[in-house]
Amino acid sequence: MLGAYQSHAIVPKIPAGSGRIVLNAHGPNVVFSQLSSAYPLKLLSSRTPHDKIGVVYVLTYGGGLVGGDKLNLNINVKDGGILVLLSQGSTKVFKSRPEQRLASVARPINDFPEIASPAVTAHLLDVNVATDSILLVLMDPVTCFRGASYSQVQTFRLEDDQTSLLVLDWLTSGRKMLGEEWAFSRYYSSNEIWVANKRVMRDVMLLEEDDVKQVPHDPPPRSLAEKLAPYACYATVFFYGPRMRETIASLNGEYETIRVFKTQAPQELLWSMSPIAAADGLGAVLRVAAIETELVKKWLSNALRGLEDVISKDVYRRAFT
Numbered sequence: 424m425l426g427a428y429q430s431h432a433i434v435p436k437i438p439a440g441s442g443r444i445v446l447n448a449h450g451p452n453v454v455f456s457q458l459s460s461a462y463p464l465k466l467l468s469s470r471t472p473h474d475k476i477g478v479v480y481v482l483t484y485g486g487g488l489v490g491g492d493k494l495n496l497n498i499n500v501k502d503g504g505i506l507v508l509l510s511q512g513s514t515k516v517f518k519s520r521p522e523q524r525l526a527s528v529a530r531p532i533n534d535f536p537e538i539a540s541p542a543v544t545a546h547l548l549d550v551n552v553a554t555d556s557i558l559l560v561l562m563d564p565v566t567c568f569r570g571a572s573y574s575q576v577q578t579f580r581l582e583d584d585q586t587s588l589l590v591l592d593w594l595t596s597g598r599k600m601l602g603e604e605w606a607f608s609r610y611y612s613s614n615e616i617w618v619a620n621k622r623v624m625r626d627v628m629l630l631e632e633d634d635v636k637q638v639p640h641d642p643p644p645r646s647l648a649e650k651l652a653p654y655a656c657y658a659t660v661f662f663y664g665p666r667m668r669e670t671i672a673s674l675n676g677e678y679e680t681i682r683v684f685k686t687q688a689p690q691e692l693l694w695s696m697s698p699i700a701a702a703d704g705l706g707a708v709l710r711v712a713a714i715e716t717e718l719v720k721k722w723l724s725n726a727l728r729g730l731e732d733v734i735s736k737d738v739y740r741r742a743f744t
Contacts, residue, residue: 437461442496446477448504448556453477464494469509473735476505481562487515490571494546503555507734509742510562513595516544518570519608543609546575557587557666559734561742564593564656564716567607574611581618584705587664589730590614591723595716596648596655604655605630605648616663616699616706623701626659626708653689656716658723660709663702670729671707692718694726 437443442460446453452474460466465482481496488494500506519542552558558579567573579588592614597603609631616624632647651657662671678696692713699706709726713719724743731739 438495440464440492440494442466442481442494444479444496444498444506446498446500446504446506448475448502451475453504453506455479460496463488463492464496471735471738473738476507476734476738478507478509478738478741480509480511482511483514486512487517488544488546488573489517490519490544491542492544496546496548498548498550498558500550500552500556500558502553505557505734506559507738507742508558508560508562513563513566514546516565516567516571516573516607518568519544519572542572544571544573546573546577548575548577550577550579552579552581552586552588554582554585556582557664557733558589559730560590560592562591564595564658565610566595567597567610569597569601569603569606571607572609573607574609576613578615579617580620581616581663583619584703585665586618587666587733588616588661589663589667589727590661591658592661593656593658593711593719596651599655605646605651608632614659614661616661618663618702621701623663623706624661624699624708626661628657628659653714654693654712656711656713656719658709658711658719660711660723660727661699661706662709663699663706665705666733667707668705669732670727673729674709674726675707691715692722694722 437459439461440463442464443457444466445455445457447456453476455468455477458466458468463484465484467480467482469478469480471478550558565573577590579590581588592612594610596605597607612628614626615622630647633644674696692711694709694711697708699708711719711722713722720743
């Protein structure tokens, strides 16, 4: 049942596009001491059979973001609690429009030039996770429509190396049925992980058409769609912490058996695994690409199945249904 086990404390009105989640653990239970959001962002909690696990669905009114919308979500996971972020379908990003939107005027974001432009649709996520706590971000992929310009900046601050984190960050090529494969204007995604005030990882993806002039007699520059072909979905998974060790070890073992394999034709699905250098064995990055989004989803569902021991089979299955 959505909307369950929330705190009823009165909270001040928050700016448009903003949201806040504070999860506290009290004995065997978890409680949302704060769960608030403002249009176009919507947060809904969901009951699970496991009192130690909190689940929040991150949604948008109308099922997508209009050009220029700015979302700002702040999360705190405390007291050894477990929080899982899910969604109910891909985050759709519509075509950029020059006029200013209601959700773009409430909060100054000049500290982040990648998302400050009024024409850019943006999502700013700032997370703090306390010792012995766990956060899993398992939301559906971003899907940018033709002409869309989208940027996201996600920062995860972990109290120490006893904190565990998994972040699934993925995007699709667009609406293939309408011929919109990699037809958006710009996609920018930045992910940072800090542990005990030390940055251990920063990963940035930027996809946009090259602004270059063609030189006579040179071959024409390749479009974004040509560069990314034949794949229609790219996913990156960031792992950190002791509760991720078994999954990391399992994937590393499998990767060692395939990393020397060579092929002349593109495969339907490719993946790679690499450690986070500054994580002392506690962290890793998984990258996956496939010709169809469903192939990535099915592969991840099998590859990450060890997380069932962390968040239960019931919650895990919600992420990949």
